[in-house]
Amino acid sequence: MKKTRFNAGFTAAEMLMATAISAVVVGIAALTAYAVSTAPRQYAQVVAVTLPNGAISNFYPGQTGTSIGTVVMPNFDAIARAEALREKFNTDVAQSVAIYCLARNTGNYNTIRPGSIAAPPAGTVLDTPDAFRIYLGTLYTAASTTFVSFRNYPTSAPCFSVFMLGYSNNWSAMPLIALYDFDMVTAKDPNNALTTLGNYACVRRYVNGALTSYYDGLYRLSGDGSDSWFPAVVSFERQSRKALVEGATSVDRFKLAQEKPFYLVFWPDPARDSLRLPTGSTTSALNPNFATSDPRKAYNHMAGRTSFMFAVPMFPSS
Amino acid sequence: MLMVLMLTIVGGIGVTAWMYLIAARLIQVERMNDSVSRRIVQSNSGAINQQYMMTFAYRDSVTQPQISSLLSNSWGGVIENGFISLQSFRSAYTYSNPPAYSYAYNNLRYQPTGDGSVYFTRVTATTDSAQAETLSYYNFLKSYPRSLLGDLFYVHTKPAAASGSIQITDNLYVNGRVLVYDSTANISVMEADECLNLTKTGTNTTLNAAGTAALLPQNYPSIPMFSQGSVSTSSGAVLDGSLNLCNNANFTPSSIYHIMRTLTPGYYIMTTAATSSTMVSGANIENDHDGGVSGTTKNGGSASSDIWVKKDDHNPPIPNTSTFNEPTVSPYAYTWSKGKSAVAILLKSSSLYHVHLQTGPLMLVLQGQTTAADYTAASTLPPVVILVEPGIKDIRFVGENSRPLILALGNGSGGTTFMSWSGTSSATGGGPLRWKLNLINQYNDVWLDPPSGNNVTLFGSIRTNWNINCTDSTAANRFTLSRDTTPGALVSALPRDAWFEPVVIR
Numbered sequence: 001m002k003k004t005r006f007n008a009g010f011t012a013a014e015m016l017m018a019t020a021i022s023a024v025v026v027g028i029a030a031l032t033a034y035a036v037s038t039a040p041r042q043y044a045q046v047v048a049v050t051l052p053n054g055a056i057s058n059f060y061p062g063q064t065g066t067s068i069g070t071v072v073m074p075n076f077d078a079i080a081r082a083e084a085l086r087e088k089f090n091t092d093v094a095q096s097v098a099i100y101c102l103a104r105n106t107g108n109y110n111t112i113r114p115g116s117i118a119a120p121p122a123g124t125v126l127d128t129p130d131a132f133r134i135y136l137g138t139l140y141t142a143a144s145t146t147f148v149s150f151r152n153y154p155t156s157a158p159c160f161s162v163f164m165l166g167y168s169n170n171w172s173a174m175p176l177i178a179l180y181d182f183d184m185v186t187a188k189d190p191n192n193a194l195t196t197l198g199n200y201a202c203v204r205r206y207v208n209g210a211l212t213s214y215y216d217g218l219y220r221l222s223g224d225g226s227d228s229w230f231p232a233v234v235s236f237e238r239q240s241r242k243a244l245v246e247g248a249t250s251v252d253r254f255k256l257a258q259e260k261p262f263y264l265v266f267w268p269d270p271a272r273d274s275l276r277l278p279t280g281s282t283t284s285a286l287n288p289n290f291a292t293s294d295p296r297k298a299y300n301h302m303a304g305r306t307s308f309m310f311a312v313p314m315f316p317s318s
Numbered sequence: 319m320l321m322v323l324m325l326t327i328v329g330g331i332g333v334t335a336w337m338y339l340i341a342a343r344l345i346q347v348e349r350m351n352d353s354v355s356r357r358i359v360q361s362n363s364g365a366i367n368q369q370y371m372m373t374f375a376y377r378d379s380v381t382q383p384q385i386s387s388l389l390s391n392s393w394g395g396v397i398e399n400g401f402i403s404l405q406s407f408r409s410a411y412t413y414s415n416p417p418a419y420s421y422a423y424n425n426l427r428y429q430p431t432g433d434g435s436v437y438f439t440r441v442t443a444t445t446d447s448a449q450a451e452t453l454s455y456y457n458f459l460k461s462y463p464r465s466l467l468g469d470l471f472y473v474h475t476k477p478a479a480a481s482g483s484i485q486i487t488d489n490l491y492v493n494g495r496v497l498v499y500d501s502t503a504n505i506s507v508m509e510a511d512e513c514l515n516l517t518k519t520g521t522n523t524t525l526n527a528a529g530t531a532a533l534l535p536q537n538y539p540s541i542p543m544f545s546q547g548s549v550s551t552s553s554g555a556v557l558d559g560s561l562n563l564c565n566n567a568n569f570t571p572s573s574i575y576h577i578m579r580t581l582t583p584g585y586y587i588m589t590t591a592a593t594s595s596t597m598v599s600g601a602n603i604e605n606d607h608d609g610g611v612s613g614t615t616k617n618g619g620s621a622s623s624d625i626w627v628k629k630d631d632h633n634p635p636i637p638n639t640s641t642f643n644e645p646t647v648s649p650y651a652y653t654w655s656k657g658k659s660a661v662a663i664l665l666k667s668s669s670l671y672h673v674h675l676q677t678g679p680l681m682l683v684l685q686g687q688t689t690a691a692d693y694t695a696a697s698t699l700p701p702v703v704i705l706v707e708p709g710i711k712d713i714r715f716v717g718e719n720s721r722p723l724i725l726a727l728g729n730g731s732g733g734t735t736f737m738s739w740s741g742t743s744s745a746t747g748g749g750p751l752r753w754k755l756n757l758i759n760q761y762n763d764v765w766l767d768p769p770s771g772n773n774v775t776l777f778g779s780i781r782t783n784w785n786i787n788c789t790d791s792t793a794a795n796r797f798t799l800s801r802d803t804t805p806g807a808l809v810s811a812l813p814r815d816a817w818f819e820p821v822v823i824r
Contacts, residue, residue: 018322025329028336079346083353090357094364104515110694119425126511127537167821168423171413171434222587237537240515243523244534261538269747314465315426315539315821 001028045072049187049197049218051308058109059183059202061211067190070268072199073217078270081215082308086267088205088213089310092178096164100132101233101263102147103154106185110147110161115208116168116175127261129235132163152254153231153298160184160233162265167317179206180194182267184229187218199227199275200304201268215270223278226283229275234264235314249292256295261314264299269306277301319631321774341728356451361658362394362446364822367455370398371753371818375441375459376547376555378571378662380404381610388446396455398443399445406459407547407571407814422458422821429467430803433538436462437814441697451570463812464543466758466805470494471510473503474561474783477761480732487766489788489796495536496524497543498784499559507797516540516559529793543817545572555816561783563813564705564728564760572813574726574758578672578703582810586625586681588661604659604678611659620661623684624670626662632681632712633660642683642714647789649751650734650765653691655681663704665721666696681712686719686753688742691751696721698806701715701811708733708762717741722808723778725755729779730762738767750775754802756812757781758786765789 009271010018050070056063071078093099094301104110107203117139126132128192130151136143148157159182182203189195202216233255241255281301290297302309344528366387373584374382381402388395413421415433421435429436433810443455471492476484484500488507492740495512498505510524515535522598537803546556546569556569565575578585588603604611604627606614608619611629632654633642642660645651662683663673682704687693701722706713708730715738727735743749759782767789768774775798780786790796802808 022322022325028329028333030334031354077340082348087353087356093824094360095824098426119423120428120430122430123426125536125538165426165706167819168425169420169431171423171425174425238515238521238535238540240517240521240523240535240540241537242521244532246534258540261537314537314541314596315541317822 007059012039021305027113031095032064039293042222046070046198047072047218048195049189049200050190051187051200054109055185055200057179058111059204059214066285068200070187071217073219073268074271074273075217078215078217081213082203082267082270083314084215085203085205085215086308086310088178089180092164092180092205093310093312093316094292095177096166098126098131098132098175098315099263099312100126100163100165100314101159101235101265101312102129102133102163103134103150103157103233104147104159104161104183105157106159106183108146108148108157109183110158110179110181111142112136112146112161113179113206113209114176115270116173119168119170119172119174128237130209136163138253144291151235152237153234154293158230158232159230160265160311161234177207178212180204182232183205184268196221197230201229201275203267215268219268219272219275222274224276225273226277226281228277228283229266229268231299232266234295235261236295237261237264260316263310263312263314264302265310265312266302266306267308269308269309271307273306341535342450347356350354350454354524359449360453362389362765362818363396363449363453364455365456366394367396367398367443367577367646368818369819370396370443371457371459371820372542372557373554374398375401375404375457375818376406376544377551378405378547378569386446388448392449392515394449395446397444397446399441401441404439404441405571406439407461407569407816409437409459409461411438412436419456422456422819424819425508427461427467428693429529429807430801431462431467432571436460436467451824456821456823458819458821460819461814461816462586463809463811464497464815465781466802466809468494468512468800468801469497469514469815470779470801471496471508471782473498473500473505474781475559475600476503476783477499477560477732480784485785485787486782487786487788487797488785488793489766489768491527491529491625491795492800493527493798493800494526496573498522498535507793512536514538529795541817543815545815546814546818547571560782561758561760563758563781564726565768567676570742574703574705574724574813575674577811578674578705581672581703583664583669583671583701584682585674587625587674588659589676596810597636602659603673603675604629621662623662624664624667625673626664627659627663627679629659630656631660632658641682642712644681644712645736645738645767649763650711650736652680652734652736665698665702665719665723666692668699670702672705674705676707677709680711681714682706683714684719684723684725686717686741688717688741688744689800690746693718693720693744697754701806701808703811711736713737715739715751715753718743718745719754721754722802722806722811723753723755724758724808726758727760727762727764729760730784732763735759735762735764736767737764739769740768742772750798752777754778756802757806758813759784759786763787765795768797773797775800 162180184201189201198220204214287300384400414433446454484503492510498515501517566573570576588821611618616629660681697720703724707728756778
């Protein structure tokens with residue numbers, strides 16, 4: 001009796017195909033399950049960290065203590081808040097008369113957040129951030145210890161404050177339409193003060209001393225020891241200043257602006273998991289592929305590390 | 319089979335979750351795209367607004383209807399509100415004399431005016447209502463004679479016909495700020511306190527005040543600052559840095575020729591073609607003043623006349639001077655021509671009219687004050703405006719002068735103008751001669767000649783688009799240019815500079 005071909009179940013070929021398809025599906029499912037299962041830790045983890053004394057009360061007026069709950073980067077929520085803050089930043093820039101980025105060392109928290117400052121007396125030229133820093137020092141004694149002097153980029157200070165001055169209806173005062181503070185401090189384990197969890201970074205906007213918006217998060221240590229965010233501000237001057245030779249490898253390379261002097265400002269990206277330097281850069285040789293007369297020698301390692309980079313004119317509306 | 323189905327279901331769930339993650343990322347990217355587009359639209363709208371202002375708002379007595387200017391595909395645009403008979407260069411609004419709207423201070427630089435403000439007027443615009451976000455632009459059109467704010471020396475772009483580059487003497491020290499519009503001008507040996515280079519690529523600057531090293535130009539932006547608008551319907555603000563202030567029929571608000579015809583008490587002209595016999599505004603000096611001069615009468619007036627004309631004579635007997643022989647040193651040497659005149663103007667006279675020396679004279683003698691009493695008294699007199707056409711080769715400054723003075727050397731062709739000072743200072747203890755002077759040099763090769771053994775301090779400003787030389791062969795500071803801190807009515811007599819400050823309201 002002749003056997004029918006349907007009485008033997010699956011053929012070997014059919015089983016092979018089904019298994020292969022299943023393998024593909026299972027493989028995708030496994031990857032997806034991995035991504036989904038690991039996501040809560042990487043995209044939504046909230047941890048409590050201990051910040052240095054005085055940090056929290058300075059960053060968030062009205063708050064006290066040293067412990068704060070924050071998200072671990074990368075974090076979608078922090079990205080959303082950072083993008084909202086970026087919109088405010090760009091809006092503030094467009095409405096400003098002058099913008100001065102002042103550098104601060106870690107732990108030197110900015111306490112100068114007025115609604116307006118006195119207009120400078122005759123003879124005061126506020127054409128560089130350092131000129132503004134010096135002038136600010138005549139108004140606030142804290143300025144001299146809060147901010148460090150820098151010409152084009154700070155030599156070590158990773159934190160900064162951005163003062164945005166607007167139009168006034170009074171010859172004796174300049175309104176501070178917004179102030180942005182960026183700080184990065186060491187975050188410790190609340191259960192073990194000797195354990196460093198990473199770097200707590202936050203960008204905050206103040207108007208007349210009041211915190212209006214911010215984003216923050218914890219960047220875990222990368223483990224290779226290269227975690228840093230420096231320089232977060234680079235200042236470029238008018239090309240006409242090449243008239244005075246001040247050093248091709250130091251100052252002159254930043255004299256590039258034909259019309260308006262400008263800054264490059266870098267905020268840390270909440271989409272990144274750490275602040276490690278890119279491959280090829282070391283803390284002792286940040287950008288080894290650029291000549292010393294090239295301004296990128298100072299900051300090119302910041303490229304590709306964040307989508308929150310700004311080219312900010314120093315005098316947008318003047 | 320069951321196992322395969324289960325795997326397919328589980329896999330499907332996994333793939334769906336994965337795709338949702340991808341979709342979330344895509345949505346985020348789309349939102350970022352919106353954000354970037356918003357900024358581009360805002361920037362485009364701002365640029366269109368500025369372009370419109372530069373084209374229309376700096377014409378004189380201009381009337382414009384409301385105009386909508388939009389880019390295609392909603393990439394920005396503005397609705398410019400209309401304005402009627404707008405005269406931005408003639409506005410009299412200040413902080414203490416405001417219109418219905420307020421003054422917007424830009425306090426980056428001290429403005430040493432009576433009320434800390436400058437002249438301004440304002441027009442408005444909004445972004446297109448079809449755009450997702452509406453912005454309002456308050457376009458402040460500001461103007462002021464910036465020489466009264468501390469910008470004392472202007473190096474304008476050289477004339478198109480000029481060959482070579484502008485040369486400025488090393489015997490001049492500017493006790494204020496130098497503005498540079500010409501990237502090729504050689505200003506490397508003059509000295510100044512401050513320098514702002516308004517060119518895009520120029521790297522020319524002055525020496526520092528001590529004369530020891532190049533002065534670092536200020537880092538302020540190169541915004542358009544201009545002294546001319548246009549009455550033409552095809553152009554607006556003149557942004558090339560050129561100097562055209564002596565006689566500019568295309569824009570009379572900043573034209574000396576036209577300004578002096580609007581000022582009190584009136585003006586004289588001097589031409590070889592006399593047309594009037596009475597001393598009124600526009601009367602001919604040569605024929606009308608103190609009997610005038612003619613083919614036979616060679617002396618019209620005296621040392622005490624407001625204007626004294628001597629024909630065929632280059633050596634009028636001015637007090638405290640001996641001779642005014644023409645210079646013999648090349649390149650500013652010249653030979654006196656028979657039939658030409660020397661004109662002496664008495665600056666201390668309260669009845670003096672403004673003067674336009676058009677044709678006829680070769681020499682101008684500006685009689686300043688030679689006593690302390692005259693010097694003090696003259697400081698209270700109103701400004702006097704003197705417009706000199708290129709025919710004059712020789713200008714003499716006698717004594718000192720505290721009367722506000724605008725001396726405009728008309729549109730030449732690069733010929734020399736010799737400017738020589740003489741006398742002594744009536745200040746206690748002597749010292750350099752003090753002269754209030756706002757000099758406009760339009761394409762003349764000026765040679766400054768200091769008094770023998772003494773220096774000169776000029777209180778005012780110098781605008782030039784060609785050479786300012788000095789007869790002193792050393793590098794000593796023979797001339798110092800300082801700000802006039804008591805300009806008085808000069809504020810309304812000097813040509814203004816204008817600039818644009820938009821305030822964006824969200």
